[in-house]
Amino acid sequence: MKKLFSRLLSRLGRRATRAPITFRLTSIPPNTPAGATIYLTGSCNGWTTDDPAFALAFDPADGSYALTIPPGRGLLEYKFTRGSWATIETDADNRAMPNRRCQFGPRSRVVSLQVLNWEDQGGIIPPRQHSASPNVHILAPAFPMPQLRRTRRVWVYLPPGYAAGTRRYPVLYLQDGQNVFDQFTSFSGEWGVDETLDRLAAAGHDLGGCLVVAVDNAGPHRLDEYSPWRNRRARHGGEGEQYVNFLVHTLKPYIDHHYRTQPGCETTGIAGSSMGGLLATYAALRYPAVFGRVGVFSPAYWFAGQSLLAYVAQHKPRPATRWYFVCGAQEGPTMVPLMATLREALREAGVPAANLRFNVRPDGQHAEWFWQREFAAAYDWLFAEGLPVAAAPATSLA
Structure with missing residues (x-):
């Protein structure tokens, strides 16, 4: 067990060189509440919707929002939110959208994106029905x-x-x-x-x-x-x-x-x-x-x-x-x-x-x-x- 344990720790400890990624929102819905904080939620933070470490910084010069996340490994899945699942981003028709995906790599880069809608602000929200069985x-x-x-x-x-x-x-x-x-x-x-x-x-x-x-x-x-x-x-x-x-x-x-x-x-x-x-x-x-x-x-x-x-x-x-x-x-x-x-x-x-x-x-x-x-x-x-x-x-x- 000791030899295997050492080998496993070494295996976990090896990390290929990876670079940070900067996410930049160039456009958000015009009805976004003034002063709202926008967060990135995803596999990098356990899908926490209001993690201060993943809050985007607002740039008043051009109205964009940006966040640089530290180097990671593998595929990052994520979405943008205003702090809860009720305020998650949605598509142009205000329907749920699949997770965004981004691969970590050896070079730093800027990913420019747009948010089309917020679920609570995007018009008629498709109603959810209770689906639990009677038992x-x-x-x-x-x-x-x-x-x-x-x-x-x-x-x-x-x-x-x-x-x-x-x-x-x-x-x-x-x-x-x-x-x-x-x-x-x-x-x-x-x-x-x-x-x-x-x-x-x-x-x-x-x-x-x-x-x-x-x-x-x-x-x-x-x-x-x-x-x-x-x-x-x-x-x-x-x-x-x-x-x-x-x-x-x-x-x-x-x-x-x-x-x-x-x-x-x-x-x-x-x-x-x-x-x-x-x-x-x-x-x-x-x-x-x-x-x-x-x-x-x-x-x-x-x-x-x-x-x-x-x-x-x-x-x-x-x-x-x-x-x-x-x-x-x-x-x-x-x-x-x-x-x-x-x-x-x-x-x-x-x-x-x-x-x-x-x-x-x-x-x-x-x-x-x-x-x-x-x-x-x-x-x-x-x-x-x-x-x-x-x-x-x-x-x-x-």
């Missing part, structure tokens, strides 16, 4: 989080037939609850977990059913809560331990007391995407006797870097825990290597290959539509221990 309910709009001295909205999905039966069910805990069930509350698209599980149940492929508990993210504190380690560049992180303690010592006991659950680690899972994937990884390592099923979607391992690998070396994972990894080949050059590095660290720490599922989808991107599509396969593999697993319709690396 999804809000446990509490402000569930107490004593470990963080905050409150949070918590959602619960009950499998079909729950109300009429007496059996107990496995539980899956998901992060970024706004995006799990309801298009109305999502800030970048929903996973449709409820529709997926309802569909599997109707087809007789739901493995007996599962409760899903989804916790909203903390908005401006999202990066803080989803990593126990502080990232100096992002200037966030450090509250992940308290957040996981909330899940384990406050939320899970409540769920197990008030719902018919199977509380053992073999029937308790945790999953998330991006920073939520990092958090799920940490939670399973921190509490191996609690979380025995781990779903890791496009994890933001870059945020933790060497700290995560050191944690794996110091906190032996439970060999019987099942880990499902999935990401897209189009998520930048570091996504697959970093995910593979963590997979190898788990192997060296004693997790057998049979309990590690590693998937790279050729068309996958860092987006909710991708994670929505991949959820069924992850759920099936994580909770179908001992059952045959259907072949995935994409690249799978054991």
Whole structure:
């Protein structure tokens, strides 16, 4: 493990020469509120919408806005906003637009752009409809989080037939609850977990059913809560331990007391995407006797870097825990290597290959539509221990 650990740290430490990028907005909508601050939100800052480090500077000489971001690696995905998802940029018809993309390179450059509309200022906003299934309910709009001295909205999905039966069910805990069930509350698209599980149940492929508990993210504190380690560049992180303690010592006991659950680690899972994937990884390592099923979607391992690998070396994972990894080949050059590095660290720490599922989808991107599509396969593999697993319709690396 020591030789591998040193090699992995060296691998993470090597960085090709990269140069900063300056983004310059030459035009913004004429109805932009006077004095508004415009921010860049993207993969470089965990999609924080009001990060002061990514506020554009206004130039009164020509009315432009500019921001220079430090050198990075791989592909940068981003958008512009006035400080929230409600004020995100939109296209000429005031409809959602795909992420902007820019590749870091060896030479500094200026990227000139225009913002056509703001969602809240661009005229008629296409109405969002609630899309959550009837068997999804809000446990509490402000569930107490004593470990963080905050409150949070918590959602619960009950499998079909729950109300009429007496059996107990496995539980899956998901992060970024706004995006799990309801298009109305999502800030970048929903996973449709409820529709997926309802569909599997109707087809007789739901493995007996599962409760899903989804916790909203903390908005401006999202990066803080989803990593126990502080990232100096992002200037966030450090509250992940308290957040996981909330899940384990406050939320899970409540769920197990008030719902018919199977509380053992073999029937308790945790999953998330991006920073939520990092958090799920940490939670399973921190509490191996609690979380025995781990779903890791496009994890933001870059945020933790060497700290995560050191944690794996110091906190032996439970060999019987099942880990499902999935990401897209189009998520930048570091996504697959970093995910593979963590997979190898788990192997060296004693997790057998049979309990590690590693998937790279050729068309996958860092987006909710991708994670929505991949959820069924992850759920099936994580909770179908001992059952045959259907072949995935994409690249799978054991």
